[in-house]
Amino acid sequence: MILCLDSGNSRIKWGVHDGTLWLAQGAVPHARLGELAQLPTRWPEVSRVMLANVAGEAAAHRIEDALGGWRELVQEVKSSEFAGGVRNGYRQPERLGIDRWCALIGAHAMVAGPLLVVMAGTATTVDTLDDEGAFLGGMILPGIGLMLRALARETAALPFANGKHDPLPRCTDDAIVSGVLEAQAGAIERAFRRLPGSNGLCVLSGGNAARIAEHLSIPYQLIDNLPLEGLLRLAQESSV
The missing domain is CATH 3.30.420.40 (ATPase, nucleotide binding domain)
Known part of the structure; x- marks a missing residue:
C-alpha cells in the first residue's frame, strides 16, 4: 500500500492506493498539517510514502515529523531527465517544479x-x-x-x-x-x-x-x- 503526498503552496493533498485503486484521498492546509498524524493509525498497511514538495525544506521536515513512525518510509521525489514515460525538455531538468513533473507523468499515463x-x-x-x-x-x-x-x-x-x-x-x-x-x-x-x-x-x-x-x-x-x-x-x- 502506497501513500502519495503532494505538498503545494497552500495545501497538502494525499492519497492512499492499494495497488489497484485509490482507497481514500484528502487535503489539509499547511497550517493544519499535524492532521497527517492520523494517517498511520488509519492506514497501518502503508509500506511506501511518496512525497512531492514545492513548499520548501522546512515544510518537508514538518510533514515527516507529522508522519511519526513513517518518517523512514518517506521518499521525496525530484524532477529528472526521464521517468514514468516522460522525457523532460527543461534546460535544467532538475529545476522543473516537482508538482508539474508529477502532473505530466500522471497525465501521460492516463491519456x-x-x-x-x-x-x-x-x-x-x-x-x-x-x-x-x-x-x-x-x-x-x-x-x-x-x-x-x-x-x-x-x-x-x-x-x-x-x-x-x-x-x-x-x-x-x-x-x-x-x-x-x-x-x-x-x-x-x-x-x-x-x-x-x-x-x-x-x-x-x-x-x-x-x-x-x-x-x-x-x-x-x-x-x-x-x-x-x-x-x-x-x-x-x-x-x-
Whole structure:
C-alpha cells in the first residue's frame, strides 16, 4: 500500500492506493498539517510514502515529523531527465517544479496523444506534452486568487472582487472576475493552438480547474489530483 503526498503552496493533498485503486484521498492546509498524524493509525498497511514538495525544506521536515513512525518510509521525489514515460525538455531538468513533473507523468499515463497539462492552483501552470511523452516546455502565470489580490492590493480604487463572469460586464466586481477568468482561459487556449498534431486535449487539475474549464472553447478533461497520479506511477515504476 502506497501513500502519495503532494505538498503545494497552500495545501497538502494525499492519497492512499492499494495497488489497484485509490482507497481514500484528502487535503489539509499547511497550517493544519499535524492532521497527517492520523494517517498511520488509519492506514497501518502503508509500506511506501511518496512525497512531492514545492513548499520548501522546512515544510518537508514538518510533514515527516507529522508522519511519526513513517518518517523512514518517506521518499521525496525530484524532477529528472526521464521517468514514468516522460522525457523532460527543461534546460535544467532538475529545476522543473516537482508538482508539474508529477502532473505530466500522471497525465501521460492516463491519456493518450498530445496534451496540454494545466495545473490550476495558487499559480496556474500550462505545460505541453507531445504524443511520445516529451515535455516541450510550459508557462507559469498567477492563479485566479493571486490575480484578484494583486488588483486589490496594488490599485487605489479596485476591490477584492466577488463578482461573476459576464461577457460584457457592467459592474466593477464582474469586470475584474471576468478579466481574470478570460486571462486564464486565453493563455491556455493560445498554448493549445501550439500543440503538435491535430488530436490534442487539454487536461486540467487543481482547485481552480473546473472554474477555468467552463470558459474554454477547446477540448478538455478534468482529472483530480494529477500529481498524486504521477507519484503513484513513479512508485510503481521503481518497484518493478
